[in-house]
Amino acid sequence: MRVLVLGGDGYLGWPTALHLSDKGHEVAVLDNFARRQYDVELGAESLVPIEDLSTRTDAWHEVSGKRIARYEGDLLDAEFLFGAVRDFRPSAIVHFAEQRSAPYSMIDREHAVYTQHNNVVGNLNLLYAIAEIDPDIHLVKLGTMGEYGTPNIDIEEGWLEVEHNGRRDRMLYPKKPGSFYHLSKVHDSHNIEFACRIWDLRATDLNQGVVYGQQTPQTALDPRLATRFDYDAVFGTVLNRFVIQAVLGQPLTVYGKGGQTRGLIDIRDTVECIRLAVENPAGRGEFRVFNQMTESMSVREIAELVADRFPGPVQIENLDNPRVEQPEHYYNVKHTGLVGLGLKPHLLSDTLIESMFDIVGANKHRVNDERLRPTVRWRGAVETS
Amino acid sequence: MRVLVLGGDGYLGWPTALHLSDKGHEVAVLDNFARRQYDVELGAESLVPIEDLSTRTDAWHEVSGKRIARYEGDLLDAEFLFGAVRDFRPSAIVHFAEQRSAPYSMIDREHAVYTQHNNVVGNLNLLYAIAEIDPDIHLVKLGTMGEYGTPNIDIEEGWLEVEHNGRRDRMLYPKKPGSFYHLSKVHDSHNIEFACRIWDLRATDLNQGVVYGQQTPQTALDPRLATRFDYDAVFGTVLNRFVIQAVLGQPLTVYGKGGQTRGLIDIRDTVECIRLAVENPAGRGEFRVFNQMTESMSVREIAELVADRFPGPVQIENLDNPRVEQPEHYYNVKHTGLVGLGLKPHLLSDTLIESMFDIVGANKHRVNDERLRPTVRWRGAVETS
Numbered sequence: 138m139r140v141l142v143l144g145g146d147g148y149l150g151w152p153t154a155l156h157l158s159d160k161g162h163e164v165a166v167l168d169n170f171a172r173r174q175y176d177v178e179l180g181a182e183s184l185v186p187i188e189d190l191s192t193r194t195d196a197w198h199e200v201s202g203k204r205i206a207r208y209e210g211d212l213l214d215a216e217f218l219f220g221a222v223r224d225f226r227p228s229a230i231v232h233f234a235e236q237r238s239a240p241y242s243m244i245d246r247e248h249a250v251y252t253q254h255n256n257v258v259g260n261l262n263l264l265y266a267i268a269e270i271d272p273d274i275h276l277v278k279l280g281t282m283g284e285y286g287t288p289n290i291d292i293e294e295g296w297l298e299v300e301h302n303g304r305r306d307r308m309l310y311p312k313k314p315g316s317f318y319h320l321s322k323v324h325d326s327h328n329i330e331f332a333c334r335i336w337d338l339r340a341t342d343l344n345q346g347v348v349y350g351q352q353t354p355q356t357a358l359d360p361r362l363a364t365r366f367d368y369d370a371v372f373g374t375v376l377n378r379f380v381i382q383a384v385l386g387q388p389l390t391v392y393g394k395g396g397q398t399r400g401l402i403d404i405r406d407t408v409e410c411i412r413l414a415v416e417n418p419a420g421r422g423e424f425r426v427f428n429q430m431t432e433s434m435s436v437r438e439i440a441e442l443v444a445d446r447f448p449g450p451v452q453i454e455n456l457d458n459p460r461v462e463q464p465e466h467y468y469n470v471k472h473t474g475l476v477g478l479g480l481k482p483h484l485l486s487d488t489l490i491e492s493m494f495d496i497v498g499a500n501k502h503r504v505n506d507e508r509l510r511p512t513v514r515w516r517g518a519v520e521t522s
Numbered sequence: 523m524r525v526l527v528l529g530g531d532g533y534l535g536w537p538t539a540l541h542l543s544d545k546g547h548e549v550a551v552l553d554n555f556a557r558r559q560y561d562v563e564l565g566a567e568s569l570v571p572i573e574d575l576s577t578r579t580d581a582w583h584e585v586s587g588k589r590i591a592r593y594e595g596d597l598l599d600a601e602f603l604f605g606a607v608r609d610f611r612p613s614a615i616v617h618f619a620e621q622r623s624a625p626y627s628m629i630d631r632e633h634a635v636y637t638q639h640n641n642v643v644g645n646l647n648l649l650y651a652i653a654e655i656d657p658d659i660h661l662v663k664l665g666t667m668g669e670y671g672t673p674n675i676d677i678e679e680g681w682l683e684v685e686h687n688g689r690r691d692r693m694l695y696p697k698k699p700g701s702f703y704h705l706s707k708v709h710d711s712h713n714i715e716f717a718c719r720i721w722d723l724r725a726t727d728l729n730q731g732v733v734y735g736q737q738t739p740q741t742a743l744d745p746r747l748a749t750r751f752d753y754d755a756v757f758g759t760v761l762n763r764f765v766i767q768a769v770l771g772q773p774l775t776v777y778g779k780g781g782q783t784r785g786l787i788d789i790r791d792t793v794e795c796i797r798l799a800v801e802n803p804a805g806r807g808e809f810r811v812f813n814q815m816t817e818s819m820s821v822r823e824i825a826e827l828v829a830d831r832f833p834g835p836v837q838i839e840n841l842d843n844p845r846v847e848q849p850e851h852y853y854n855v856k857h858t859g860l861v862g863l864g865l866k867p868h869l870l871s872d873t874l875i876e877s878m879f880d881i882v883g884a885n886k887h888r889v890n891d892e893r894l895r896p897t898v899r900w901r902g903a904v905e906t907s
Contacts, residue, residue, distance in 0.1 A: 246650040265631040289691035306674035308696035324709040335846040335900050461720040515720050
């Protein structure tokens with residue numbers, strides 16, 4: 138199949154492009170390099186050095202003999218986006234090309250507006266591009282488990298059978314997201330469901346858990362194929378950050394008591410989930426939702442796991458929670474859709490964490506300590522601007 | 523109380539400002555005159571002539587002895603918005619200042635993007651302005667009954683008690699909006715609920731039904747105080763349009779078989795609902811939702827009512843439905859919140875329609891026939907651009 142990966146220069150977009158190419162698909166990546174700009178803005182950097190996109194695609198060709206085409210531009214530029222879709226003629230589009238950090242969206246008004254404008258309008262342009270150019274294109278959209286929040290009932294996959302006053306309906310699962318970033322994904326989901334309804338588009342919305350890990354079989358083939366590894370408090374995800382803190386001999390910083398439970402997924406499962414979704418498209422008019430996660434753990438449990446696995450001493454430090462979220466809550470998530478398509482999860486009880494210690498060890502001279510501490514406060518967003 | 527009415531030059535914003543001023547509140551209006559620009563763009567015009575904003579406020583002063591302050595600018599201009607809120611120091615802000623036509627949002631990609639960008643970012647800027655300047659300000663936000671769509675269960679006021687697999691939670695009512703405009707209001711509602719949660723703001727979200735009528739006791743005091751009366755297929759609401767078609771001797775154009783049922787509200791009740799919400803503010807941290815409608819009717823029933831009341835012969839014509847919506851459906855809406863605050867509804871069985879015939883009769887030389895026919899098609903939005 139011909140697959141266009143939007144945001145294909147990013148943490149997950151790049152390994153996804155490699156995985157799909159490795160499995161025999163014709164792949165192109167599209168990116169505006171916004172993620173690299175956020176590094177400049179924040180004074181942060183990937184722990185593992187990454188190459189520019191053309192070096193990456195050249196290296197992949199050298200290593201695998203396969204080509205990955207490149208489109209460099211912005212989804213907000215409709216003319217560019219329509220041109221790329223017309224030129225590549227994909228049968229599936231994987232959409233990673235959004236600002237994806239909750240803390241970044243909560244820095245201040247400008248960052249909240251930037252996040253919602255960038256994500257919602259980019260996605261709207263994409264829906265129109267698909268509808269106008271080829272409504273048979275399958276949209277595979279990255280959402281987040283954070284769209285759901287932490288309801289006191291089981292979290293289903295996107296839809297909920299509701300019984301109320303003796304009548305029934307199948308409704309979009311009610312969302313209670315926890316940041317302006319998470320809200321942007323909820324807005325996207327509503328817009329996509331509508332587009333499926335009125336234009337008979339086919340879409341898969343992937344509500345992804347917190348991703349951990351930095352290597353896939355393809356990125357490990359050559360240092361030039363490495364994907365980014367973020368450890369800063371704005372873009373770094375929790376398990377990756379704990380691993381880095383352990384290696385540096387710093388305390389693992391748990392927000393609040395760490396009773397917040399989150400869905401998790403190994404980066405190798407992420408890229409495989411995308412492949413499964415792409416190769417098993419939603420039907421015309423179908424808004425299909427999968428919860429793209431493989432297990433749930435509390436933040437405290439994640440910290441204890443990292444401390445337990447690390448060969449040296451590790452301290453756990455509880456910080457005031459900079460976010461506004463429920464400290465302890467019910468959390469039971471259905472995630473059988475992707476398993477039904479064939480996913481064989483890598484669980485945290487595998488050896489992955491040990492390999493992450495090695496990656497961090499080899500790059501620890503690149504860490505800027507100041508970037509590990511949270512600086513963005515949910516309640517304080519309005520005080521700083 | 524000091525009340526700032528955003529969109530105070532519009533169809534409902536202006537009568538609301540007059541009503542609040544008449545009831546003794548200190549009122550200011552803020553507007554960027556976008557609604558007047560849409561007329562220029564579409565070649566349409568209010569059936570009843572309207573004056574510019576400064577003439578309106580001067581006339582109100584002449585008639586009532588009361589002043590209404592004016593702020594002219596755009597919510598997307600955060601510096602202007604923050605300045606206006608700092609300057610006027612309202613205790614409540616009534617927010618009508620959004621693009622409010624479903625067909626307009628469905629014209630093409632540019633209009634969909636414009637609508638969501640304008641509405642979502644304007645509202646986000648407003649949330650930050652309130653949080654930063656005075657989180658005690660009560661936000662009274664205009665939403666729409668169209669956010670809900672037509673679920674097969676009873677429509678509650680914004681929140682739903684869900685029981686699922688033996689557990690319970692109170693959740694935001696699941697929405698299924700019918701246009702990119704309606705979606706923008708759903709996005710707003712989610713953003714506002716979040717702001718109440720993290721910043722302890724106080725907000726009332728008014729899911730308003732289809733408004734009919736053109737006069738309130740205040741606008742009728744002087745021709746210079748008249749509010750707009752839209753009859754075109756893009757901005758005209760259904761009952762107003764039927765009245766005009768009847769007076770012109772044209773068939774009433776029912777989309778499809780007219781089985782679509784909608785909530786309705788008299789313009790005099792709209793302004794009163796706003797007063798009741800303003801004078802009975804939501805609590806700190808409360809996201810309060812009212813369904814601002816007084817009765818439900820199918821489009822066919824509305825057409826038959828107008829035909830029945832009109833003194834001359836009236837034909838009803840069924841057009842292919844340009845929208846994508848359920849032709850027949852369950853529709854049972856709870857709308858007791860505003861009645862609980864004291865609303866005494868004007869129902870359609872009152873004499874209002876007859877007075878509308880007179881208004882239209884006096885202005886029928888101003889009608890441009892071509893504007894009455896639908897030109898925007900939901901499925902066709904992607905074919906025209």
